[in-house]
Amino acid sequence: MIQHLSIKNYTLIKDVEVDFNEGLTVITGETGAGKSILLGALSLLLGKRADLSQIRGKEKKCIIEGVFSVAPYQLKELFAENDLDYEEPTILRREILPSGKSRAFINDSPVTLQQMQSLGGKLVDIHSQFDTQHLASESYQMEMVDVLAGNETLLAAYRAQLRTFHTLKKDLEDLRQQQEEARKEEDYVQFLYEELEAAKLVEIQQQDLEDEFEKLNNVEVIKTTLEEAVQVLSYEGTGSNDTLVQARNALQKIKSFGNAFNSLWERLNSLVLELEDLLQELDAVSDTVEMDPEKLSLLQERLEELYRLQKKHSVTTVEELLSIQSELEGKLQFGTNLELDIQKKEKEVSEIQKELVSKAEALREHRLQTFPSLKANLENYLDELGLPYAQFQFQLTPQDTFRDTGRDALEMLFSANKGMAPGLVHKMASGGEMSRIMLSIKAILATYKNLPTIIFDEIDTGVSGEIAYKMATIMGTMSEKVQLISITHLPQIAAKGNYHKKVFKINTDTATFTDIKDLVGDERINEIAQMIGGSSVGESAIAHAKQLLN
Structure with a gap:
């Protein structure tokens, strides 16, 4: 207000x-x-x-x-x-x-x-008078019918479910789109995953493979070098080992003359022991270095495959390849989960669709029950307003889709004269008739709602x-x-x-x-008198104005 x-x-x-x-x-x-x-x-x-x-x-x-x-x-x-x-x-x-x-x-x-x-x-x-916007609006006509039918609560529940229905439909559409995209790349993702899985990456220690390959690929150089080192260190008379032993034995004579000499002897003795241990290890390593062409070939193939996969996926470590393999596995699993999600969402859509159909049918039934009284009330009002032959018809046409007001289209048909077939109200009614129809509608609605x-x-x-x-x-x-x-x-x-x-x-x-x-008072009387008799207000107009006000 x-x-x-x-x-x-x-x-x-x-x-x-x-x-x-x-x-x-x-x-x-x-x-x-x-x-x-x-x-x-x-x-x-x-x-x-x-x-x-x-x-x-x-x-x-x-x-x-x-x-x-x-x-x-x-x-x-x-x-x-x-x-x-x-x-x-x-x-x-x-x-x-x-x-x-x-x-x-x-x-x-x-x-x-x-x-x-x-x-x-x-x-x-x-x-x-010439405002046809409301009467030409199906939503306005439907709102009028629903007020009289007492559909407000049912319609609110229907619209709430309709919003949920549209949300679920959109979710389902998104899931199907995701599934379509997933299917487009599914074969390639499957290929990439199987390729990485076949490489048995979890068994690979890349550094160990590379070290073993370098060893087998350079057997002759390694063996010759090791033997040369042993020979140099152990050559009789002039080898490092004999020289260190001679020096240690010389210090043996004076180590008891003080801590300083004893410390020197101990250090030299440690070198002799370390060198002897080193010579033994060199011999042992040299014995393990042997030609193995078959193993070398296998290592080369293994590393070439690993390097190819790393280059293909733009990474440099086995750990990164394992991470990519896990992501690919997740994508494949996602496709499987999508199908389950789609089935679940389809069930939700189906269930709420049934509820919407039920509510839409209830709305239709209430409206159909309202039409006779609405028709009678409108025609009675228009009879009072000088349109004794006015006729109304209300037609509900079922629709395939869910609308904001249900599953029906409403047509409000009107005829003002005998023998004239009713047509759409906003096309059949003149300006004056429109005004009387709107007044009648508002008068009816005023008794039902604020x-x-x-x-x-x-x-x-x-x-x-x-x-x-x-x-x-x-x-x-x-x-x-x-x-x-x-x-x-x-x-x-x-x-x-x-x-x-x-x-x-x-x-x-x-x-x-x-x-x-x-x-108020005389001013109002004079104004109404002027509306009756024009600018020159006579006694009869004044009397008529007073009569109207009383």
Whole structure:
């Protein structure tokens, strides 16, 4: 419910403050006085795109602010989804800067136009005579039917499952895509893995293989060198071993003459012992060095295969090859696991699909049960509003896919006259008929749910006499359940309002302004009298106005 509207520096409006109350508020004024400007400002507040030409004074920014009661509409979840503070009342504000830049705020938090539209659509519902947007919208028609069918809870559960269904379908699609990609490279991955597995990498110590290969590949050089070393060290008389033994024996004579001499002897004796041990080891190693062409060939093949694999995979160690082998094994296992995951996901999709079908069928059944009473109520209202031969038909057509509202498409068909086959309502109804249909729909819905503030913008154009009274009565009844604002030229509707506001122009020597004021008492009587009799108000018009107000 809108409680207050503030408009500054917007087209012909310099500074206007308007309070609104529950019930029916009527707004009147001469053609061109600026009633549409008021609606334009409110539309900006509800998320319409701004235009720099809408600023009155180009040196000042335009500010439009509205205070709304949001408590009746269960909007806490919407606020939470948009990371907004839920406040009662809530303040919406639009600013248009002289630069042309536009800003939007909800409770002083900057928001996008989409966020403002999302909230604004829950707070205010504007209808003009030639506005076919709602009646042409299947989603609007379906929403109307579902409200009357009491489908809100069931529909919420259906939509929650539909979101889960789409998520699961996307997951399944991703898994199948992964499986397809895995299958494309499966043969190559299998080949790479088997190639590495055949190399028996876990048995390989690369350094040992390379050392053994070097040994067998250089047997003659190694054996000759070892024998030469033994010969040099042990050659009788001049060999290193004999020389060291002679030196040690010489020191034997003086080692008892002090610690220094004894230490020298011990060191020399250690060298003799070490050299003797070295000679024995050289002989032993030399004995193990033998030609083995077959083993050499096997080692060469083993190393060449190892080097080939390392080059192929751009690595230098056996450990890195083992890591790659493990990764390849994981990919092969992943393909196996994918199939299991796909089967599991297919089962989940199938189960939730069955639940969706069940809920969609329940929604359809509730809607079908609602059509007769909805048809009767609409036709009764239109009979009162001067369309005694109006007919409605509602058709549900099953669909193959799950939609946001179930598995049906809805068509709302209308005929205003006898002998005319019903057709799509937004194509068959004239502007005046559209207005009466929308009024009838809103009157019916008002008894079932908390509707947002409804603004009727001259939907009574072309209506007069008894029909005008009936329209006013319907609006009056509606306003007991919903805040209703009607911009009207009809005295019957103007007199029905709980509150009456007049939009008017002020002309000065240099400028023209649009302003708005509350009408009470004689001012209201005179305004309604002018609507009855024109600018020259006579006693009969005054009397008629008083009669309407009473």
